[in-house]
Amino acid sequence: MGDGSSFTSRIGSIKTLLGIVAGAGASYGIYKLINGGSFRRYKKRGGSEGNSRPDSLLAKVSGLELMCPRSERTDDTLGDIIHQSAGNLEPQHVNMLLTCLQASNSTPDKCRLLLTLGNTAAFTVNQNVIRECEGIPIIGGFLSDAAPEVKVQTLNALNNLCMNIQNQEQLTVYVPQVLELIEMSSVNSDLQLGALRLLTNLSVTDKHQHLLKGSVTLLLSLLVVSNATLQVQTLKVLVNLSSNPDMMDDIVQAQAPASVMLLFDMQTSSAVLLRLLTFAGNLKAWRPSVQVAEELRCKHDCLFRVMLDESSELHSRLVHLISHPDREIQAQVARILT
Helix, strand or coil: CCHHHHHHHHHHHHHHHHHHHHHHCCCCCCCCCCCCCCCCCCCCCCCCHHHCCCCCHHHHHCCCCCCCCCCCCCCCCHHHHHHCCHHHCCHHHHHHHHHHHHHCCCHHHHHHHHHHHHHHCCCHHHHHHHHHCCHHHHHHHHHHCCCHHHHHHHHHHHHHHCCCHHHHHHHHHHHHHHHHHHHHCCCCCHHHHHHHHHHHHHCCCCCCHHHHHHHHHHHHHHHCCCCHHHHHHHHHHHHHHHCCHHHHHHHHHCECCHHHHHHCCCCCCHHHHHHHHHHHHHHHCCCCCHHHHHHHHCCCCEHHHHHHCCCCCHHHHHHHHCCCCCHHHHHHHHHHHC
C-alpha cells in the first residue's frame, strides 16, 4: 500500500481509539459511564467503525476528525490499539493522544482529546503512564488556552491525575495559575468549580498545603458570594487547610468578610452548613497564646475577629442551630459549644 493509504488507515484507527477511551472512564464523579456494558474487541480486518451502532457513544466520538502529524513508530499498526482496555493503555497509545492534542488547533477537538485523557487518567496505571510520557506539562499547558471550555477540560484531566501522589509533585507548579483562574473567572462558573476540585485534591495531605497560605482570603470571599455547589467545594479546601495546625496562624490572620457569619443559619444548605461547622470546629480547637490573641484583635477584619474573638457572633448563632433537624449538624454544634 502507498503512504497515503497507510496514513488514512492510521487516522481511522486514531478515531476509534478516541471513541473507545472517551467512553470508558469513570472520572471520580466528573465523568460517568454512558449506557454501561463492555467494549467490543475489534478485529483488524473489516474496519472498526462499521461494527458499532450508529447511535452509540463510540460512533459519535470516533467521528472526530483529527489530523495528527506522522511520527516515527514501529511497524505495529494503530489498529492494534483498539484491543487495549482504557484502563491499561501502553505508552505509545498515550503518546499518540498527546501528539494529537499538541497538534490540534480546534477548540472542540482539544476538548474531546482532553476529555479522553481525563477519562483515561481515572485509572491508576494510566496516571503513571501519562506522567512517564511527560504528559502532565502538555496537558497543564492548556490552562492558558483562550477557550474557557478547554480550560475546564484541562482542569478535569489534571484533577484525575492529581489522585496520584507522584503526579502531585508536578502539579504543584500550577497552583498560582489555578488560584488566578478562581479569582478572574465568573462566579459559579465551571472553571471555578474545576479549579476548586483540583485544590481540594492537592490539599488532602499537608505536604502541599503551604502553597495555599495566601489563598484563604480569596476562598472566604468566594464562600459568601457563590452558590451551594461552590460553597461545598470551597469549604472542602478550607477544612483540609484548617486540619493542619501549622496552617492555623495564616488562616486566622486572613481577611474575612463579616457576612460569612450569615451562613450559620437554618436556611443554609445542610451540605454547606455541615462543612462550615467542621471548619469552625477546627478553628475553635486552636488555642493562641494571650500575646498572639491580643495581636490578632488589632486586625479588625481578620478571621480571628470575625469567628473566634469574644466579640464574634459565632456563639449566639450556634445556639440557634442546636435545634437543627439534621442530627449530624446538631452533633457538630454540640462539639463546638462544649
